[in-house]
Amino acid sequence: MFGALLYLRLTSLRNTMLSRVRRLKQPKYLVGAIVGAGYFYLMFFRRLAAGRPSVHDQGYHGPVTVPPELLSTLLALGALILLVIVTLGWILPDQRAGLTFSEAEIAFLFPAPVRRRTLIWYKLINSQIAIMFTAAIITLVTGSWGFLGGSALTHGIGWWFILATLNLHFMGASFAMTRLMDNGITPWRRRSAVLGLVALVALVTLAWLWRDLRAPAAADLESYRTAAAYLNTLLTSGPLPWLLRPAEFVVGPFFAPDTPAFLTALGPALLVFALHYVWVLRSEVSFEDASIAKSEKRAAKIAAVREGNWRAASGAIKARAPAFRLASTGRPEIAFLWKNLLSTFPLFRLGTLVALALVILIGGLWIDVFPGYRGLQTAASAFAMFMAGYTLFLGPQLARQDFRSDLLNTDILKTYPLRGWQVMLGEILTPVAILSSILWLALLILLLTVHFHQLGWLTPSLRLVIGLGLVPVVPVLCALQLLVPNAAALLFPAWAQTMRNRSERGIEMLGQRLIFIAGQFVVIVLALLPAAGGAALFIFITQHWIGLPAAVAVAAGGVVACLAAEVWGGLWLLGERFEKFDLSAELRP
Amino acid sequence: MIEVTGLIKRYGAFTAVRELSFTVRPGEVLGLVGPNGAGKTTTLRCLAGIIPATAGAVRIAGQDLTADPVAAKRALAFFPDEPRLFDYLTVRQHLAFVARIYGVAHHEALAQPLLEELEIADKADQLPGELSRGMKQKLAIACGLLHSPAVMFFDEPLTGLDPLGIRRMKDSILKRARAGATVVLSSHLLHLLEEVCSHVLILKKGEKIADGTLGDVSARFANGEANVSLEEIFIRATGGTES
Ligand SMILES: Nc1ncnc2c1ncn2[C@@H]1O[C@H](COP(=O)(O)OP(=O)(O)OP(=O)(O)O)[C@@H](O)[C@H]1O
Numbered sequence: 001m002f003g004a005l006l007y008l009r010l011t012s013l014r015n016t017m018l019s020r021v022r023r024l025k026q027p028k029y030l031v032g033a034i035v036g037a038g039y040f041y042l043m044f045f046r047r048l049a050a051g052r053p054s055v056h057d058q059g060y061h062g063p064v065t066v067p068p069e070l071l072s073t074l075l076a077l078g079a080l081i082l083l084v085i086v087t088l089g090w091i092l093p094d095q096r097a098g099l100t101f102s103e104a105e106i107a108f109l110f111p112a113p114v115r116r117r118t119l120i121w122y123k124l125i126n127s128q129i130a131i132m133f134t135a136a137i138i139t140l141v142t143g144s145w146g147f148l149g150g151s152a153l154t155h156g157i158g159w160w161f162i163l164a165t166l167n168l169h170f171m172g173a174s175f176a177m178t179r180l181m182d183n184g185i186t187p188w189r190r191r192s193a194v195l196g197l198v199a200l201v202a203l204v205t206l207a208w209l210w211r212d213l214r215a216p217a218a219a220d221l222e223s224y225r226t227a228a229a230y231l232n233t234l235l236t237s238g239p240l241p242w243l244l245r246p247a248e249f250v251v252g253p254f255f256a257p258d259t260p261a262f263l264t265a266l267g268p269a270l271l272v273f274a275l276h277y278v279w280v281l282r283s284e285v286s287f288e289d290a291s292i293a294k295s296e297k298r299a300a301k302i303a304a305v306r307e308g309n310w311r312a313a314s315g316a317i318k319a320r321a322p323a324f325r326l327a328s329t330g331r332p333e334i335a336f337l338w339k340n341l342l343s344t345f346p347l348f349r350l351g352t353l354v355a356l357a358l359v360i361l362i363g364g365l366w367i368d369v370f371p372g373y374r375g376l377q378t379a380a381s382a383f384a385m386f387m388a389g390y391t392l393f394l395g396p397q398l399a400r401q402d403f404r405s406d407l408l409n410t411d412i413l414k415t416y417p418l419r420g421w422q423v424m425l426g427e428i429l430t431p432v433a434i435l436s437s438i439l440w441l442a443l444l445i446l447l448l449t450v451h452f453h454q455l456g457w458l459t460p461s462l463r464l465v466i467g468l469g470l471v472p473v474v475p476v477l478c479a480l481q482l483l484v485p486n487a488a489a490l491l492f493p494a495w496a497q498t499m500r501n502r503s504e505r506g507i508e509m510l511g512q513r514l515i516f517i518a519g520q521f522v523v524i525v526l527a528l529l530p531a532a533g534g535a536a537l538f539i540f541i542t543q544h545w546i547g548l549p550a551a552v553a554v555a556a557g558g559v560v561a562c563l564a565a566e567v568w569g570g571l572w573l574l575g576e577r578f579e580k581f582d583l584s585a586e587l588r589p
Numbered sequence: 590m591i592e593v594t595g596l597i598k599r600y601g602a603f604t605a606v607r608e609l610s611f612t613v614r615p616g617e618v619l620g621l622v623g624p625n626g627a628g629k630t631t632t633l634r635c636l637a638g639i640i641p642a643t644a645g646a647v648r649i650a651g652q653d654l655t656a657d658p659v660a661a662k663r664a665l666a667f668f669p670d671e672p673r674l675f676d677y678l679t680v681r682q683h684l685a686f687v688a689r690i691y692g693v694a695h696h697e698a699l700a701q702p703l704l705e706e707l708e709i710a711d712k713a714d715q716l717p718g719e720l721s722r723g724m725k726q727k728l729a730i731a732c733g734l735l736h737s738p739a740v741m742f743f744d745e746p747l748t749g750l751d752p753l754g755i756r757r758m759k760d761s762i763l764k765r766a767r768a769g770a771t772v773v774l775s776s777h778l779l780h781l782l783e784e785v786c787s788h789v790l791i792l793k794k795g796e797k798i799a800d801g802t803l804g805d806v807s808a809r810f811a812n813g814e815a816n817v818s819l820e821e822i823f824i825r826a827t828g829g830t831e832s
């Protein structure tokens with residue numbers, strides 16, 4: 001039987017790989033793979049091969065390694081973190097043990113004459129693939145953390161020990177907790193018991209250490225060496241070393257500075273791993289029920305997160321009232337705004353916007369009256385700048401209540417009596433509304449709080465004109481940006497689809513993602529260039545004739561018109577593509 | 590009225606539908622039958638304007654689907670085999686959305702009887718996630734019927750319904766056909782098709798093997814026998830293992 005399971009695993013893996021390779025015949029995937037591989041090479045492999053430190057190790061210059069006394073502190077600290085994680089694993093769960101099986105696995109394996117132990121085995125083997133991959137990736141990304149000593153290989157194996165043992169531990173813990181639950185011990189009773197135990201251990205340790213314990217003095221914090229020494233005395237006195245020992249065994253290989261130390265650390269690490277392994281295989285709890293519930297929930301949740309619907313991910317979807325009343329007749333695009341608003345937070349509605357604007361307005365005017373609070377103005381404007389930048393650049397990736405989350409409903413959308421561009425326009429309205437509202441609020445804050453006292457030409461009236469001029473620019477700019485991810489969903493639906501389908505990841509996906517992030521910037525720059533250039537030229541030439549404020553106002557109108565024309569062109573192109581689009585054909589491997 | 594001439598659909602080098610031509614008049618119900626993979630779903634998706642045909646012309650209620658897709662789509666409704674719904678909209682909100690898309694004025698007056706006819710009126714404020722598969726299908730049907738389409742395409746409409754649901758579905762289709770709607774439906778449940786369809790079209794590997802009224806097609810494959818079931822005809826026509 002186990003052979004069959006292994007066969008299932010390996011053939012799935014092979015077929016996935018094959019379909020991936022076959023897909024590279026399509027140029028869009030090939031280009032993605034090349035860019036992704038190049039990125040990977042530049043970011044990680046080259047550095048590893050050259051043995052150079054990674055950008056992540058800030059403060060590390062040259063071949064300095066951590067001094068041995070610090071290393072033991074780090075080891076103890078690592079063990080402590082591991083212990084905390086493990087303890088949390090005993091406190092947090094509130095459900096019966098469930099190994100996560102895919103829905104297909106459940107349909108095929110659970111009714112099959114397979115022993116439970118074999119299923120656990122299968123799951124363990126299965127998770128090994130993910131664990132090894134993760135260990136390799138972490139090692140690559142951290143550039144092997146040369147300052148710890150050791151090599152990429154010892155660190156990779158070290159990570160594997162940590163992840164694999166944790167995996168086993170959580171599995172065993174979840175079985176044990178299930179058994180407790182079956183014996184009528186509720187999660188809350190278990191939690192209080194675990195917390196009580198933790199408190200008891202902490203108390204005993206504290207009492208033990210009472211004599212030697214002292215709060216860190218200024219001298220201890222003078223340099224990292226003295227701080228480490230202080231930490232070291234704390235961690236190596238009393239019962240703490242004994243408590244930490246098993247966890248230290250697990251992180252030992254990772255922290256081994258050289259090969260002999262690594263080999264010595266292997267033994268204890270293997271022992272802990274083996275003990276866990278035996279423990280897990282011996283605990284046979286009926287996990288099937290829980291697994292089924294879990295896999296359904298997981299599928300729904302993953303789908304939701306991939307769609308950017310944090311609302312669904314954070315719990316069951318609940319019916320609720322729409323943001324506004326939808327009349328039966330009128331522009332059909334508004335129907336999409338109405339529909340997609342229902343899939344976001346209930347806060348996103350006109351009333352909230354108006355209320356926030358009023359609060360900001362009153363607050364801003366109020367601060368203006370009391371010069372003592374000028375500091376607040378600086379803080380508020382800095383906050384608003386940050387908010388605006390974040391919304392402008394990351395907003396389109398986060399607010400996904402558009403075609404990206406409606407991809408699977410394409411067939412139904414296509415039967416509607418609408419042109420492609422109408423569907424596309426309707427779909428982007430919700431994120432445009434959300435992002436524009438945030439940007440408008442940021443603009444309002446900036447308008448109220450920024451005072452360039454040193455810039456004489458920036459008169460209050462001019463400031464107002466600039467602010468008002470930006471108001472209509474904001475939504476068109478947002479729309480322009482949102483065209484890029486929506487175009488991505490239309491051109492690479494398989495890619496957009498993988499955002500919800502966790503099993504599909506790969507270098508070509510990474511490459512495509514990079515292409516789109518870069519693409520978004522390029523589109524914005526290219527789209528803004530003519531408009532901004534024209535506006536600057538116009539202001540420069542006409543300001544002497546009609547005055548600066550009027551020139552700015554007219555230029556803003558020009559920018560809006562120009563960007564709107566670009567948005568319209570983009571929507572039209574996307575619409576053409578939408579009308580020729582066949583989702584079922586695209587989603588075939 | 591549906592007029593199809595020379596419809597061809599290719600997926601790359603693979604031809605899923607070859608040179609299909611037929612006409613369905615108002616009041617007729619055409620049953621599209623054929624083995625798995627014969628091209629029924631592909632045909633229906635082409636007719637509903639979901640995927641562009643590779644070649645051929647389709648006219649829906651007199652409107653050319655390629656030349657004026659909006660006018661043609663205004664007259665049609667497509668019901669996929671797997672109901673596609675919006676996760677965040679309740680039953681009632683679905684209808685409000687669809688009403689706005691089609692510009693159905695005062696849709697509440699139409700929606701309520703429709704929900705009652707389909708027996709999901711008591712679920713009006715629930716989300717699709719809370720509905721059973723059959724109820725989801727009913728909701729999809731309610732959405733499609735709201736704008737009183739003249740032409741309807743059903744892909745496997747009877748699968749997944751309970752016996753009573755099947756009877757209601759059949760009655761519902763027949764009622765709309767009698768009221769002048771043009772209906773095309775695909776199904777593998779041949780004994781049920783016999784009760785609903787006035788015409789059948791047998792497809793095999795994308796090719797039309799036979800079409801006409803139930804009587805015509807039976808006569809062609811009956812070899813003079815009387816009372817041959819559609820199932821028997823299907824097996825003879827598609828060269829199934831039985832013959
Ligand atoms: N997007 C696609 N790309 C390539 N081939 C496709 C695509 N969609 C369908 N096909 C192929 O076209 C043929 C017809 O498929 P279709 O779904 O229309 O069959 P069907 O008659 O509806 O079958 P069933 O009775 O199983 O529903 C099949 O061979 C199928 O593999």
Ligand SMILES: [Mg+2]
Nearest residue numbers: 629630631670
């Ligand atoms: Mg089909």
